[in-house]
Amino acid sequence: EAGVTQFPSHSVIEKGQTVTLRCDPISGHDNLYWYRRVMGKEIKFLLHFVKESKQDESGMPNNRFLAERTGGTYSTLKVQPAELEDSGVYFCASSQEQGEHEQYFGPGTRLTVT
Amino acid sequence: GEDVEQSLFLSVREGDSSVINCTYTDSSSTYLYWYKQEPGAGLQLLTYIFSNMDMKQDQRLTVLLNKKDKHLSLRIADTQTGDSAIYFCAERGWGSQGNLIFGKGTKLSVKP
Numbered sequence: 769e770a771g772v773t774q775f776p777s778h779s780v781i782e783k784g785q786t787v788t789l790r791c792d793p794i795s796g797h798d799n800l801y802w803y804r805r806v807m808g809k810e811i812k813f814l815l816h817f818v819k820e821s822k823q824d825e826s827g828m829p830n831n832r833f834l835a836e837r838t839g840g841t842y843s844t845l846k847v848q849p850a851e852l853e854d855s856g857v858y859f860c861a862s863s864q865e866q867g868e869h870e871q872y873f874g875p876g877t878r879l880t881v882t
Numbered sequence: 883g884e885d886v887e888q889s890l891f892l893s894v895r896e897g898d899s900s901v902i903n904c905t906y907t908d909s910s911s912t913y914l915y916w917y918k919q920e921p922g923a924g925l926q927l928l929t930y931i932f933s934n935m936d937m938k939q940d941q942r943l944t945v946l947l948n949k950k951d952k953h954l955s956l957r958i959a960d961t962q963t964g965d966s967a968i969y970f971c972a973e974r975g976w977g978s979q980g981n982l983i984f985g986k987g988t989k990l991s992v993k994p
Contacts, residue, residue: 771924772924799980801980801981803982803984808986809986810886810983810984810985810986811925811970811972811982811984811987812984813981813982813983816980816981824981827981859924859925861924861925863980870927871927871980871982872924873917873924873925873926874924875922875923875924876924
């Protein structure tokens with residue numbers, strides 16, 4: 769069974785540009801989470817989808833971030849326009865049940881904004 | 883607010899025991915977790931403990947929870963070079979819909 773995959777693995781963009789990160793959860797997992805780790809800081813929750821619906825987006829930093837999960841399969845996280853402080857590693861995780869303990873994490877996308 | 887703290891670095895010799903410590907502030911935490919991240923990989927759940935337990939053992943791993951002091955530890959017995967990684971402590975609060983609150987991670991270096 770394939771794990772959670774994320775694309776790209778690394779993205780380098782200039783301030784003001786747009787970047788779209790993609791996450792493919794494990795097939796059949798209704799719950800999809802986005803987290804972010806800014807250099808030297810904690811991994812912070814961004815938002816949670818149940819199927820195609822946003823269950824909790826309390827961690828989204830501002831309106832430059834837009835997450836979608838059309839069709840309830842893969843998800844995209846778009847940053848527009850990117851700022852220097854958006855640099856970090858963006859993790860995606862999925863789980864089958866909402867209360868399930870194991871969230872399966874992807875390898876992350878390292879975003880560098882210059 | 884909710885906060886999870888852990889020391890950033892730990893260095894041990896192969897064969898020794900490693901103890902990674904974590905403190906948290908949310909007294910309503912229901913579950914506490916230890917995740918491992920190897921270089922270039924995602925986070926892997928190592929173990930978790932429910933807040934009404936004080937100890938959980940799984941092979942070389944022992945988790946101790948002191949709920950009064952809000953202190954969680956992970957002990958790795960007979961540490962091997964393959965245990966070198968970043969270890970994250972995380973909590974899930976009461977009523978949470980699954981999102982986790984992580985510490986900054988402890989980088990464990992194991993010397994031969």
